[in-house]
Amino acid sequence: MTPELRVRWRAHLCGLCLTLRDHAGQRARLLTGYDVLLLSVLVEAQAGRQHTTQAGPCPLRAMQPATVVSSGTPAMQLAAAGGLLAGSAGLHDKLGDGDLPGMTRGAARRAAARFGRDGDRLAAVVAFPTTDVIDAPRAASQVEQRPDASLDDLLAPSGAAVAAMFAHTAQVAGTRHNEAALRRMGDAFGRLVHLADAIEDFVPDREKGRFNPLLATSTDPLTAYELARDLAGRVHAAYEELELVDPELADVLFGSTLDSAVGRLAPVTSTAQAAVGFAAVAVAATAAVFGSPRRRRRYGPYDDDPRNDPLYDPRRPRRYQQQPYDPRYDPGYGYGRRGFRGPSCCDLIACNCCANLACEEACGSDCCCCVV
Numbered sequence: 001m002t003p004e005l006r007v008r009w010r011a012h013l014c015g016l017c018l019t020l021r022d023h024a025g026q027r028a029r030l031l032t033g034y035d036v037l038l039l040s041v042l043v044e045a046q047a048g049r050q051h052t053t054q055a056g057p058c059p060l061r062a063m064q065p066a067t068v069v070s071s072g073t074p075a076m077q078l079a080a081a082g083g084l085l086a087g088s089a090g091l092h093d094k095l096g097d098g099d100l101p102g103m104t105r106g107a108a109r110r111a112a113a114r115f116g117r118d119g120d121r122l123a124a125v126v127a128f129p130t131t132d133v134i135d136a137p138r139a140a141s142q143v144e145q146r147p148d149a150s151l152d153d154l155l156a157p158s159g160a161a162v163a164a165m166f167a168h169t170a171q172v173a174g175t176r177h178n179e180a181a182l183r184r185m186g187d188a189f190g191r192l193v194h195l196a197d198a199i200e201d202f203v204p205d206r207e208k209g210r211f212n213p214l215l216a217t218s219t220d221p222l223t224a225y226e227l228a229r230d231l232a233g234r235v236h237a238a239y240e241e242l243e244l245v246d247p248e249l250a251d252v253l254f255g256s257t258l259d260s261a262v263g264r265l266a267p268v269t270s271t272a273q274a275a276v277g278f279a280a281v282a283v284a285a286t287a288a289v290f291g292s293p294r295r296r297r298r299y300g301p302y303d304d305d306p307r308n309d310p311l312y313d314p315r316r317p318r319r320y321q322q323q324p325y326d327p328r329y330d331p332g333y334g335y336g337r338r339g340f341r342g343p344s345c346c347d348l349i350a351c352n353c354c355a356n357l358a359c360e361e362a363c364g365s366d367c368c369c370c371v372v
Contacts, residue, residue: 001252007067008249012040012079014055015069019080022071024118027111028080035193036079038253039169042182043075045250046242048175050075074079074172078126082165084119085133088112089161093137097211127171132164144211151227154213155191162190178242185238192231192262199224201266221267232262 001009010217016037044050053070058061069076091112094100100108116134118172123130139157143149166186170179198213202221205212214224239254 005252009041009253010061010066011052011068012037012044014058014061014066015052015071015076016040016079016083018055018068019071019076020083022086023077023122024115026116028084028087028118031083031115033083033086036083036086036165038189039165040069040073040079041253042166043078043173044069044170045244045247046170046175046178047075047103048245069162074126075169077122078128078165078168078172081122081126081130082127082133084115084122085130086161088116088119089133091115093140096137097139099210121319127170128168129164133161136161144216149216151213151217151219151224151285152215152311155194158194159187159190162193163187164308175243181238181241185235185242188231188238192228192235195224195228195231196261196265199228225265225267228262230266232258270356276331 013032017029017032020031050073051070052067055066055068057065078301095105095108120130136157143153143157163183163186167179167183170176199221202212202214206215235254235258244250249355
């Protein structure tokens with residue numbers, strides 16, 4: 001993003017956080033997310049810049065004020081409603097799967113009910129039908145119980161929920177002609193988000209015996225990644241059909257940002273693993289042939305004892321001695337031309353093998369890198 005686009009993106013992010021606070025209380029701010037943020041971005045892309053207001057300092061902005069999209073705009077209200085409903089559905093899903101510890105289940109159940117009520121109330125303000133979003137966990141659970149369910153069937157409930165939210169941005173923005181393309185775009189995006197979650201949780205779900213769409217349908221990660229790329233292509237194709245008046249921020253989020261997110265889902269192939277292993281062997285072989293940097297053990301500040309020199313007078317600080325300063329006999333601590341200083345790190349850890357090895361890794365010598 002350019003600096004200007006980053007400021008605009010932050011205006012939506014912080015605006016969503018404050019809208020959740022204003023309409024559902026402080027706890028609801030935990031539901032601030034990048035996915036539902038796309039709803040307000042889509043409204044702005046179709047209807048033009050939204051009304052903004054000044055927000056006070058925030059720790060997440062390094063205690064700096066910021067210009068944010070106002071919580072009174074329909075764009076923010078739709079995004080906040082989507083966040084509340086999705087958060088409620090997610091908690092109900094985790095409660096149904098038994099993923100939460102017993103001591104937190106009561107609090108999670110109450111939070112899910114409250115988020116659902118606040119989401120319904122806020123959705124009514126923007127005339128958003130909540131059926132697809134609320135029914136998504138139940139529909140997904142029903143599909144998961146079918147032994148013959150395909151991967152496409154398992155991803156469908158998430159696609160339907162996001163499709164409804166994306167399509168409603170056209171109504172909020174007053175551009176009904178975009179509704180069909182937004183519905184297709186939302187369906188592909190919802191499936192992609194669910195698939196991405198399944199790919200990222202593939203290994204832990206397999207180890208813990210939890211349900212995963214890829215495991216349930218015997219889909220390998222490489223095939224899932226190819227499907228993710230196909231879904232991203234569907235998002236791009238539907239987005240190109242939209243008629244937008246201010247698409248600059250949406251272009252970045254649904255373009256390069258989405259492609260980068262999908263690219264991170266690519267599985268590590270055997271070729272890449274072999275390349276990493278070969279690199280490790282090459283480094284080890286190089287170290288064996290050329291050797292590591294020569295270690296310089298220091299058991300004292302000097303090899304020669306300065307007390308044997310006639311210029312050395314231990315009874316007085318050096319700055320009060322009459323003899324000229326000789327750097328050969330500066331022990332690195334005590335009084336010197338720069339005043340008093342304590343022993344160096346090298347002097348303190350000279351007999352510590354582990355510390356010497358750590359310093360050698362840091363700067364190529366057992367002399368600490370902070371004094372080199």
